[in-house]
Structures are given as structure tokens and as C-alpha cells.
Amino acid sequence: MNPLDMLIRQYAAPVMKAAGFTKKGRKFRLTAPNGDCALLEFDTHAVDPEKFVFDVTFFMVPLSHWEFTYRQYRQSDEMHAPDASGALARCPVMPPPDVAWWPDEGMPFRSRWAFSEPETRDVCGQRLARVLADEAIPRVVRLLDRRALLEEILTAPDGDLMRIRSRRMTEIILRIDDDPVADLTALLDGTEVNDWDKPIIIWARERLSQRAAEE
Known part of the structure; x- marks a missing residue:
């Protein structure tokens, strides 16, 4: 071995x-x-x-x-x-x-x-x-x-816990399933979107729509 x-x-x-x-x-x-x-x-x-x-x-x-x-x-x-x-x-x-x-x-x-x-x-x-x-x-x-x-x-200090996404995208991904739909919608509406982050925003809005329909 x-x-x-x-x-x-x-x-x-x-x-x-x-x-x-x-x-x-x-x-x-x-x-x-x-x-x-x-x-x-x-x-x-x-x-x-x-x-x-x-x-x-x-x-x-x-x-x-x-x-x-x-x-x-x-x-x-x-x-x-x-x-x-x-x-x-x-x-x-x-x-x-x-x-x-x-x-x-x-x-x-x-x-x-x-x-x-x-x-x-x-x-x-x-x-x-x-x-x-x-x-x-x-x-x-x-x-x-x-x-x-x-x-x-x-x-976390730099070099310790290394995030893959930007701070705002990280926040959206980690809050998307648990926080109130209205709070997350406001978060998305207040987010400046670049080309790199746009797919996450589109996905997040779709996921929130599904949550709203189920609730």
C-alpha cells in the first residue's frame, strides 16, 4: 500500500x-x-x-x-x-x-x-x-x-477560508432557501449585476418564484 x-x-x-x-x-x-x-x-x-x-x-x-x-x-x-x-x-x-x-x-x-x-x-x-x-x-x-x-x-482572514464567489453572490446562494422571499427579492433588486454574476441572479429569481408558488 x-x-x-x-x-x-x-x-x-x-x-x-x-x-x-x-x-x-x-x-x-x-x-x-x-x-x-x-x-x-x-x-x-x-x-x-x-x-x-x-x-x-x-x-x-x-x-x-x-x-x-x-x-x-x-x-x-x-x-x-x-x-x-x-x-x-x-x-x-x-x-x-x-x-x-x-x-x-x-x-x-x-x-x-x-x-x-x-x-x-x-x-x-x-x-x-x-x-x-x-x-x-x-x-x-x-x-x-x-x-x-x-x-x-x-x-475570515485572507488565505484562510477562501470563497469562490463574490461576497454578494455568496450571500445570495447561502440565503436563497431559508430567508423570507421578500427579503431576498429586495436583496436581488439592490444588487449591481455584471456579466459574470448575471446567471446567478437569473437562477435566484427563478428559485424564489418557485418558493413563492409553493408557499
Whole structure:
């Protein structure tokens, strides 16, 4: 077995499973009752012949953003389960300095974990399990609440929780299913629209029309 897969199986998988995540390969998934997903993924970097270098990143995928991103497949069998391509925000799980590839560098290099096989694999795995259990998992679970996610996206320092959309589009996507229709309509009416954001506005108005009809 690949040493990184051994590390994931021995150290990451148990804490992720205990938190309710399911595993497929090097990816973990937690789905909220409303369909929103939190994903944790491992990605490798072939940058050091003497070490295994990898990133650990979590992705927040609200179902509303996923359905906007893949709206052309909404009523077809091609609409697959949410994945990182529909993330609205992402955040690296930062390694402690002693298991970081370049601990004194800035982003994106500072987020890379590293270990030598077999000398430091166990140390790296132990550090990873602790960071996941004590920091990353509690944060991810909390951010499955859309209001908590919106607040943190709008206030997080640069380089921490990285949003994919503009602040206003993020707000619309995260409020679209829960806030009063009248409030959201006023928000849309007061939004300056550029060509990049126009599809979201059109989609949001259609979604609000459906909500109004159902209510």
C-alpha cells in the first residue's frame, strides 16, 4: 500500500469516521439533512524525492450552489453527487511546523504536509489526527450550517477560508432557501449585476418564484 494511503487509513480515517464522514479513496464526505456537503480531500505533490508531500483541504458544498453550478442537469440522470467542483468555499488544513514541508514559507507552500517513509510517517499521522479531531472537523461540522458558513466567509482572514464567489453572490446562494422571499427579492433588486454574476441572479429569481408558488 502507498505510504500516504497507509497514513490516511491508520490516522485520518478513524477520526473522520467517528465524526460521521464516509470515505472513498482519499476523500471524505459528510452530508447535512438539507443536502449540503462538507468534503475533505488529500492531494499529493511530486516536489521532493525524499518525502511524501500532500495537502489536506476541506470544501464546503452547499446544495444550492451545487444545483446552480450544474443546473442544466437538474432534472436528468447526469446530476451526480456533489463534489469539490461545486464548492463555494475551501480551506486548507494547516500542518504543525514539524510536519510541514516548508514551515517558514507563505501560502500555498505553508499548507503542505510532509513525511519520510518510514521515519516520520507515524509522527505526521499523529499530528494530522490531532489537528483533524481538535480543529478541522469541529469547524467543518459547524460550517455545514449556512448561516455560520456565510458569517465566516465574510469575516475570515485572507488565505484562510477562501470563497469562490463574490461576497454578494455568496450571500445570495447561502440565503436563497431559508430567508423570507421578500427579503431576498429586495436583496436581488439592490444588487449591481455584471456579466459574470448575471446567471446567478437569473437562477435566484427563478428559485424564489418557485418558493413563492409553493408557499
